[in-house]
Amino acid sequence: MLLSGSADGYLRTHDPRTNSSRAMENSVKAHPGSIQGLQTTGNLVFTVGLGERFVGSVSLNFIAYLGPVARQDNLALSPTRL
Secondary structure, eight states, rough: OEEETTTSSSSEETTTTTTTTTTEEEEOOSSSSSSEEEEEETTEEEETTTTOOOEEEEETTTTTTEEEEEEETTOOOOOOOO
């Protein structure tokens, strides 16, 4: 599974094994603005929206937005290989 965050605020999943023109499998609106970064841990994805003071959380089990998580000033998301 490949994840992408976009300028429209959506987190999308892609399956590179499919050979169809429909590359996007699922999507969920994670932020009102663009997604600046994302990080995975287990079946959770944490996203940071550009200029926002909260971190969004998404469950990959259901591809559902779980809600904001309080963001601390020292919080840093690091790039993660999937």
